[in-house]
Amino acid sequence: MQSVEAFQTEYDPRTAELVIRGRRFEIMLAKSLDRFIQPEDPMQGFPLWTKIWESSILLADHMAGLEPDPDRRILEIGCGVGLVGIVAASFGHRVTMTEYDDHALEFARANALLNSGPGPSPEIHKMDWHAPTLRGRFDWIIGSEVVYRESDFAPLLGLFRTFLRPQGTILLTAELRKTTMAFLNRMSEDHQIEARKKIFHGNGREIPIAFCTIRPREPADPVSL
Numbered sequence: 001m002q003s004v005e006a007f008q009t010e011y012d013p014r015t016a017e018l019v020i021r022g023r024r025f026e027i028m029l030a031k032s033l034d035r036f037i038q039p040e041d042p043m044q045g046f047p048l049w050t051k052i053w054e055s056s057i058l059l060a061d062h063m064a065g066l067e068p069d070p071d072r073r074i075l076e077i078g079c080g081v082g083l084v085g086i087v088a089a090s091f092g093h094r095v096t097m098t099e100y101d102d103h104a105l106e107f108a109r110a111n112a113l114l115n116s117g118p119g120p121s122p123e124i125h126k127m128d129w130h131a132p133t134l135r136g137r138f139d140w141i142i143g144s145e146v147v148y149r150e151s152d153f154a155p156l157l158g159l160f161r162t163f164l165r166p167q168g169t170i171l172l173t174a175e176l177r178k179t180t181m182a183f184l185n186r187m188s189e190d191h192q193i194e195a196r197k198k199i200f201h202g203n204g205r206e207i208p209i210a211f212c213t214i215r216p217r218e219p220a221d222p223v224s225l
Helices: 004-011 054-064 083-090 102-114 150-163 178-187
Strands: 014-020 023-029 073-076 094-099 123-126 138-144 164-175 191-202 205-216
Touching: 004 023, 004 102, 014 054, 023 083, 023 102, 054 083, 054 138, 054 164, 054 191, 054 205, 073 083, 083 094, 083 102, 083 138, 094 102, 102 123, 138 150, 150 164, 150 178, 178 191, 178 205
Parallel strands: 073 094, 073 138, 094 123, 138 164
Antiparallel strands: 014 023, 164 205, 191 205
C-alpha cells in the first residue's frame, strides 16, 4: 500500500472534513472527474464513487452510534472513497471494505491511512459483484447508494446469499429513487424489510433517504397433519 504522500502526489486530491459523533475525519476526494471519465462514452462507468453521498454520511453516523462487537464481521459493499467503513472501524467495528473501481480503492486505502486511529484497521479488497472472490461469511452487509441499475439486482442478491451468515443483517441507505424502490420490492419477496425515511439536512436542502434493515425470511414451519 502506498503512503498518503505518494497518493497525494499521484492524485492531487482535495480534502473534506466531517465531524461524526464528535470525532473529526478528513476524507480525500478528487478535484476533477476528468481523469475518471471515459471520453468516448462518459456515462459508461461514470465515477459515482467520487462523491460523499448524503446517505453515506447517514450510514456512517449510524455505525458510529452502535456498540461494537469484536465477534461481528461486517462487509461493506461499494465503499467508494471509504467514509462509512473508516468511520465504523474508528468506532471499534470489524469491517471489510470492498469496491470494484481501482481508483476508488486507491482513495479508500489512502483515506484509511489518513484517518488511522485507535480502532481496528479496516480490511480493503477489490470485489466484482458478478464474480466475487472474497472468502468467508459476514454477520452484517452494509452499503450506501449501491443500487442504480436493474442489472445490478441479480448480482447483489447473489452476493447477499453467498456472503451473509444465517440470521445476518443487511443495512442499506439510499436516496428515494425508482430503482431503490424496485430493488426493495424485489428483496421483499424473500426478505423481511424495515424501511424508514430519514431527512438529511445540508446546504439548505432536505434530502429524503431510505434507511433499510433487511433480514432473510425464516423458512416456514412444517405443517403438522
